[in-house]
């Protein structure tokens with residue numbers, strides 16, 4: 241069903257947006273504590289200050305649409321039905337997580353009729369061509385599926401981004417890409433990344449629609465993405481949305497971001513997307529403080545249980561480490577297994 245224009249979002253829907261942003265932040269706060277207790281395996285990549293651009297954009301997707309969240313799009317996973325418990329298990333490499341401890345953090349997905357999460361791969365830019373291919377395949381089957389993904393300011397400098405997005409545009413693939421301009425790619429500020437730091441200008445070069453929005457305004461993100469999705473579904477091709485925001489933590493928790501001027505952080509602190517939205521809801525009488533407090537209390541209770549569950553979950557047994565990682569080629573494939581000359585000489589295989 242088509243998503244309503246922002247102005248027609250109901251009170252429960254607005255409160256739901258608040259809920260997802262708060263959930264995004266609170267799960268990451270729990271993960272930060274676990275990281276400091278040495279219980280997170282690998283890095284912890286926070287989306288502090290960027291919750292609106294994940295939640296607002298994903299909230300505009302419709303049933304059956306597909307998406308790929310990047311490392312800072314945790315909120316989008318929750319909007320599309322992913323569970324905090326799964327994310328906690330992933331970050332701690334536990335057996336009960338979706339990849340059963342084989343992969344980490346948001347590197348998991350699902351294929352479902354009501355909307356798939358095509359699991360992210362690390363190579364920046366590659367998901368653009370993968371999703372373009374996925375929705376072109378859907379179109380060939382007569383479906384009107386739209387795909388949504390995000391890319392960082394730094395990620396737009398890759399050849400993969402250019403190849404994938406150019407293909408999507410010339411094919412008028414139903415793809416929406418949100419460029420999360422969070423001012424930095426690791427320690428590289430955008431002015432050292434590109435000679436034109438207005439990423440939206442690239443839309444003209446690719447011949448697609450472009451819009452630049454306040455990425456810390458969840459309703460503005462929702463509306464721009466909703467319009468882009470509608471256009472994509474009508475066969476009008478991709479939109480490049482530039483969401484201006486700020487990465488309020490280091491690249492990951494190990495990074496103290498000393499290279500970011502303190503004044504810049506202070507400036508963006510005032511634009512915190514959750515605090516702003518909360519004030520908006522209260523000032524416009526769209527929600528009562530008690531409603532919002534109840535949501536926070538509910539999330540706390542849920543996360544108490546989820547953290548306990550994840551901590552109680554074992555690591556995968558070492559001798560099962562390769563199970564489910566590679567296709568069982570030797571057993572299931574009609575093609576005989578490859579036998580190396582060395583194996584043949586030894587009489588094996």
Ligand SMILES: Cc1ncc(C[n+]2csc(CCOP(=O)(O)OP(=O)(O)O)c2C)c(N)n1
Pocket residue numbers: 312362363364365391392393394395396398420422424425426487491
């Ligand atoms: C092709 C490729 N090159 C380098 C990396 C390593 N890498 C991972 S995240 C990152 C910085 C990305 O910055 P940006 O795209 O702005 O996203 P942000 O971290 O700010 O969300 C780099 C260099 C990678 N994953 N893929």
Ligand SMILES: [Mg+2]
Pocket residue numbers: 392393394420421422423424425426487
């Ligand atoms: Mg960045």
